[in-house]
Amino acid sequence: MEKIVEVKNLVKWFPLKYGIADKIMQKKRKYVKAVNGVSLAVFKGENLGVVGESGCGKSTLARNIIRLYEPTDGQVFINGVDITKMKGRKLRNIRPMMQMIFQDPYSSLNPRMTVYEVLSEILTVHQMVEKQEIPNRIKELLEMSGLSMEIADRFPGEFSGGQRQRIGIARALALEPELIIADEPVSALDVSIQAQIINLLDDLQKKLGLTVIFISHDLGVVRYVTDRVAVMYLGSVVELGETEKIFNKPYHPYSYALTKAAPSLDPTDRKREQIIEGEIPSPINLPSGCKFHKRCKWCQEICKTEDPVYQEIETGRFVACHFPLGQEERKGE
Amino acid sequence: MNKLLEVKDLQTHFIMKNEVVKAVDGVSFTIYEKETFGLVGESGSGKSQTCRSILGLVKKPGKVVGGEILYKKQDVVKMSKDQLRKIRGHEISIIFQEPMTSLNPVLKIRKQIFEAFDRTDMTKEEKRKKSIELLKLVGIPSPETRMEEYTHQFSGGMRQRAMIAIALASEPNLLIADEPTTALDVTIQDQIMQLLNQLKEELGMSILLITHDLAVVAQMCDRVAVMYAGMxxxxxxxxxxxxxxxxxxxxxxxxxxxxxxxxxxxxxxxxxxxxxxxxxxxxxxxxxxxxxxxxxxxxxxxxxxxxxxxxxxRCHFLNKTVGFKGTFTPDTKQGGCDGENS
Structure with a gap:
C-alpha cells in the first residue's frame, strides 16, 4: 500500500523558560518532552486513530506532521518528500494537500468574518479556482458539509457547535486535501450532534478518497471510526495495529488499561477492579526505562531500567513492551 | 426508603428584556436516602440549572419562579439566606466539572478544607486530623505534605479528589456532582467514578449526578431522569x-x-x-x-x-415506542427493576 505520510524517529521538545538566573546558577536547560521518537506510516485512504490521555503528545505529533511545528529531530515524509526542514514557498505549496480540523469550532473560526469571507479568502490565497468560480465552489463546499448557501452571509457566532464544525470541515476541504488531520473533532459537541459529524466525515472520506488521522481520547468513537490505531503514552507510540485487534486483544498493558477504563453502557457490567493507578507522569522528567513502568501492574525489574524496543511482533502489529500481554499463549500456538 | 430531597414542579426561568428562557420548566423528582440519582441531558437541557436551583445558586436574571424543593420536608426556595447557608456546603455539598476554576488558587488545600469546619467548634488539631483522614479517603497520597500545597501543584485528577474531600468535609447527606468526570481522562474518570461509588457506600450519602455521558450514568446511578428542553x-x-x-x-x-x-x-x-x-x-x-x-x-x-x-x-404514542433496543438484555432471573443490590 502507498504511504502518504511516513514519520521516522520524530522528536519534539519544547524548551522551558531559561532565565539569566538559571544561567548564572548553571542549571541544565529543561524541556517538555512532548514527542520522543515516534515512527509510523499512514497509508493512502485509511483512517488512522491516535489515542492516549491528555499530555501524551498526540496533538503535538499531528502538528509536526502538518508542519505547524518544526520537529526537534527525526523526519517527516509526505508522499515520499522530506518536509522536515522545508520552509517558505515550498512549504506553502505542499500545505494545501494536508488540512486540519480542530477540536473547538468556537475558537478556530474568525468571529469577524462571514462564512463566505472565510472560504473565499482561502480559495483566493491559494488560487484554487478562477475568481468568477468562487461563489459556485463555496456553494459546493457548503453543500458537501451539509450546509446551504443561505448561511454564507452569517458570522460564526450565529451558529451552533455542530454547524460550526461543519464550517470547519468545509474550510478544510476547500483546498482539496489528500490528508485530513482531525484533532478531537467531536469532543466539544453534544452526543446527538456527534453522530452527525462522524457520519459526515465518514461519507466525505469515502467520496473524496481522503486519508484521515483521527485524534481522540474517546475510545468509543475511535473504535467505530478508524481502521488502525496508534496508542500513545508520554510521547511514544506504545502499540499500533488494526483497531479491532487492539480493542479485542491489546498486547501492551497501557492499551489494556485504556480499553478497560472506558465505561460500559451496560449497567450490569459495573467494574470493581482498578486497572490503572496514578496519573500520567510529567513529560519534563521522563521515568527511566519503560515510561509506563510506574503505573504498570506487570512491571518487572528490567522495565525500570531498560526502555523496551518498539517492534513488529505480528504482521502490522507494533508493540513497545518487554512482556506483551498474552505472549506466553502465543508462543505455545 | 426515606425521601431526602423532593423537587416538585420546579420552574427556573431567565427573564430577559425581550424574552423568557425557560431553563427548567416543571421538573419533579425525588431523591431517596443512600441512592445515586442521575440527571442526564445535552447542553441546554436544564440539568445544571436544576441543581443550581436546589442550592439557591441560580445567577441573575435567572429565578426560581415556581415549584417547591423540599429538603427533609423544608422548602429550600422559601428559605432565608441564613437558613440556606446552614444547608449549603454542609448538608448538601457540590462538586463542579472544572476543579481549577472552583478551587481557590491563593489558599492552601488545608485552608480550603478547614473552611468547611468553620461552623463547628473543633480545635485546630482535630481539624488537621480530620483533613488528613479526608484526603486519605479520597486517595491522595502523603496527605500531610499535599495539604500544604496550592491547587496549581495538583494534577487534574488530584484536584478533583481534593474538591471531593472538601465537599465531604461537612459529612453531607446529599452530594451534588455536576459533570464530575467530564474534564478528566478515561483512566482518571474511571478512578473518580469508582471513588464516588465507594464513598457513597461507606458514608451512606445520596448523590445527585449531573452528566451528559450515558456511560457514566450506567456505571454510577440507581435511578435516572433524562432531560430535554427543561423537562x-x-x-x-x-x-x-x-x-x-x-x-x-x-x-x-x-x-x-x-x-x-x-x-x-x-x-x-x-x-x-x-x-x-x-x-x-x-x-x-x-x-x-x-x-x-x-x-x-x-x-x-x-x-x-x-x-x-x-x-x-413523556410521550403521546407509547404504543409506538415498544421494542426499542437497549444497551443490554436483562437477565430474566434477575429481574429488571431492583437494581444491582439484588
Missing part, C-alpha cells in the same frame, strides 16, 4: 432505562452512540439541533426531531405519565 422526558431505574428505553429521545441518544454499533453499521444521529429555550416549538418540544411525531405532537404537549409505578415517560 424530564423519561425517568426510571438505570436498568430499565438501558434495557427498555421508552421515550424516542432516550432511544435516539442511545442509538447515536458509536459504542452500540459494529464497524460497518451506520450511526443514526438525531437530526436537527436542540431547540431554543426562549422559543420552544408548540406541543412536544422534541417533535421536530422525532421519527414518530404525528399531528397531535405538534399541537399538544404530552404529560409525564406512569408506565409502571417506577417508570415515567
Amino acid at each position: 424530564i422526558v423519561e425517568m426510571t431505574d438505570t436498568f430499565t432505562l438501558f434495557s427498555t428505553p421508552r421515550h424516542p429521545y432516550t432511544n435516539a441518544l442511545i442509538q447515536s452512540l458509536p459504542n452500540q454499533k459494529g464497524a460497518n453499521e451506520r450511526l443514526e444521529p438525531i437530526h436537527g439541533a436542540p431547540p431554543n429555550l426562549a422559543d420552544l416549538p408548540m406541543g412536544c418540544p422534541f417533535h421536530p426531531r422525532c421519527n414518530f411525531a404525528e399531528e397531535l405532537c405538534r399541537t399538544s404537549r404530552p404529560e409525564l405519565t406512569d408506565l409502571t409505578p417506577t417508570h415515567q415517560v
